[in-house]
Amino acid sequence: MIKVEHLTKQFSLNKEQKKEAGTTDKFAFAVNNISFDCKPGEIFSLLGPNGAGKTTTLRMLSTVITPTSGSIIMGGINAVTHPNEARRKIGFLTGSTGLYTRLNAHELIDYFASLYGVSNQMLIERKKYLFDLLDMNEFAHKRIGKLSTGMKQKVSICRTMIHDPEIVIFDEPTSGLDVITAESIIQLIRDCKSQNKTVIFSSHIMGEVDLLCDSLAIIHKGQMKYQGSMQKFREKMSEKSITAEFIKTVQA
Secondary structure, eight states: OEEEEEEEEEEEOOHHHHHHHTOOOSEEEEEEEEEEEEOTTEEEEEEOOTTSSHHHHHHHHTTSSOOSEEEEEETTEETTTOHHHHHTTEEEEETTOOOOTTSBHHHHHHHHHHHTTOOHHHHHHHHHHHHHHTTOGGGTTSBGGGSOHHHHHHHHHHHHHTTOOSEEEEESTTTTOOHHHHHHHHHHHHHHHHTTOEEEEEOSOHHHHHHHOSEEEEEETTEEEEEEEHHHHHHHOOSSSHHHHHHHHHHO
């Protein structure tokens, strides 16, 4: 369960940034007073155009950055005041996270499992499940620096999931991937839902959103533009497609 209340992230502006923005303000809001809930056993989509504050929100939820104000409760833990405890419950996948290219997949996954305190038996079971699901066995012993983009993404996902987190945050997990690799990731997201995990899924591919999500929130310029179930979003649509309705919502 994730409960977000009045979440705000404010950044200071330097002289050059003020000039570019055409403002004399000392600060700018990346996220401004947003609230939402994500429940176990459902897929919650957080959507927004580039620069909307979506990635900043996901980074605050994952404890990578600290909010200026507001509260984040992750699996019963206050992630703002107790980030280390919250991290044990979270798996966070983002395209900007690097990999140790001199290690192979087995070595990297073993290393991160040790950081999470995963037992040897659980490590064996989780690696078998994830390597089979993501079709990683053929390249698991190759150095990561020699892998394709899709293979590296699979390693990143395996690292995200190795400790069997109860809360999983996917920030554009299929971006730039081939159809086969993307489908294996879609299946993993479905598995997370069936395992009653709390899942946040962010994507610019509206077909994936329509296929996967149970509820959604749309943010633009740091502010909430829509929040509710996917069913209600479809029912209120006045446009012919999910994409067109999304554009209409952010431009309203």
